[in-house]
Amino acid sequence: MVGITYEDFLDRSYEPTADDLVCRFYVEPAADMDAEAAASRVASESSNGTWAALQVEGSVTDLSATAFDVEPTSVGGDTPGTDRREGYDVGVAYPMALFEPGSMPQVLSCIAGNILGMKAVDRIRLRDCEWPEPLATSFPGPAYGSAVRDRVFDAGDRPITATVPKPKVGLSTDQHVEVGYQAWTGGIDLLKDDENLTDQAFNPFHDRLTESLDARDRAEEETGERKSYLVNVTAPGGEMLDRVDAVAEAGGEYVMVDVVTCGWAAVQQVRERCDRHGLAIHAHRAMHAGFDRLPDHGVSMRVIAQIARLCGVDQIHTGTADLGKLANEDTAGINEWLRSDLYGLADVLPTASGGLHPGLVPELVDRLGTQLCIQAGGGIHGHPDGTHAGAKALRAAVDAAAAGEDIEAAAEREPALATAIEKWGTE
Ligand code: CAP
Ligand code: MG
Secondary structure (H helix, E strand, O other), X not given: OEEEOHHHHEOOOOOOOOOOEEEEEEXXXXXXXXXXXXXXXXXXXXXXXXXXXXXXXXXXXXXXXXXXXXEEEEEOXXXXXOOOEEEEEEEEEEOHHHOOOOOHHHHHHHHOOHHHHOOOEEEEEEEEEXXXXXXXXXXXXXXXXXXXXXXXXXXXXXXXXEEOOOOOOOOOHHHHHHHHHHHHHHOOOEEEOOOXXXXXXXXXXXXXXXXXXXXXXXXXXXXXXOOEEEEEOOOOHHHHXXXXXXXXXXXXXXXXXXXXXXXXXXXXXXXXHHHHHOOEEEEEOOOOHHHHOOOOOEEOHHHHHHHHHHHOOOEEEOOXXXXXXXXXXXXXXXXXXXXXXXXXXXXXXXXXOOOOOHHHHHHHHHHHOOOOEEEOOHHHHOOOOOHHHHHHHHHHHHHHHHHOOOHHHHHHHOHHHHHHHHHHOOO
């Protein structure tokens, strides 16, 4: 008989192998627990241990994780709404054999599962992962990644641009399509559905899809530029796959999926189905803040972005480097990870969105560079002269930033940009 106890999951002299998945956690032990005891419980519960010391008959494959690093650290206090908290940085190494290759739900049930609710810790956050090659390459990664820019558009080195009609929901199909047409002809590359617009009676999916793509064709003819549509296919199960097929049939290039609300198994299915048709995937991330907003608990956006890349999205929202309306976690660092080498898997094109307007573009490009999709909803449709002018203003701001030109100089040439700056300023 072999006894497996919590202590068996801690080894400070352990050196992770090249095939281990290494996870970095922020941990605050419960009041009655020291840091090492809490760390070993994290490794135990997320691999093959439980609260009781086990007596196991015969030999079992050793799939135990090892907590190998426990160092004091602190988080928070640097952004509004967060307190400075003291805890521990805990490194845990997981043997590759613990995982089912290519199954994101299974991986997450280990490393971001029960441990998030353990009484042994007051707070715990999965902050970062180092993915070993056999696990990373068991996933497809993006079909195109940032190469989608050149595949779909002829945008040179400038950021590509997107807009989401506002109000979010309520526009009829005709109204929605007209807003898209005005934005495309004003200079925007991508029309995007809002996350809570899918297939409602006031704007049914299939009508919106075909009519928007007709309008796209007209906008392409009028402008001589390539245009595309991020249509929201998010739906339960097989219906989502049917919508992917419909996009391909109608001549689309992209689908948009709300990746957290629909779940990673669904994203993996969509990736497979898109492959049949050569479609790219734009990932919206509504609900991510439920996991990543508080720096002392949950799962970081950095890890969510890693998961999305492995599952194979081509574009994902990663925030605005704090320039917009939403709280952001280290956008620049996440974008850098999305571009980093990962055993030959394609990169991901980040999308900056949420409260952006033309005047913020120079600072945004300064902080995040030009390998970007810049999305503005209110910052286009709220323009005093309407959507078309708002689109012209954003495009002029993006062209200027990409060319290293001053925004004020660009505003002298483009009155719509001057009006936008007058309304919203440049910060
Ligand atoms: C932006 C947006 C996006 C958010 C998502 C919205 O509209 O369409 O859903 O940007 O956040 O509804 O707020 P505005 P994130 O341009 O009008 O703000 O990109 O951080 O995931
Ligand atoms: Mg939205």
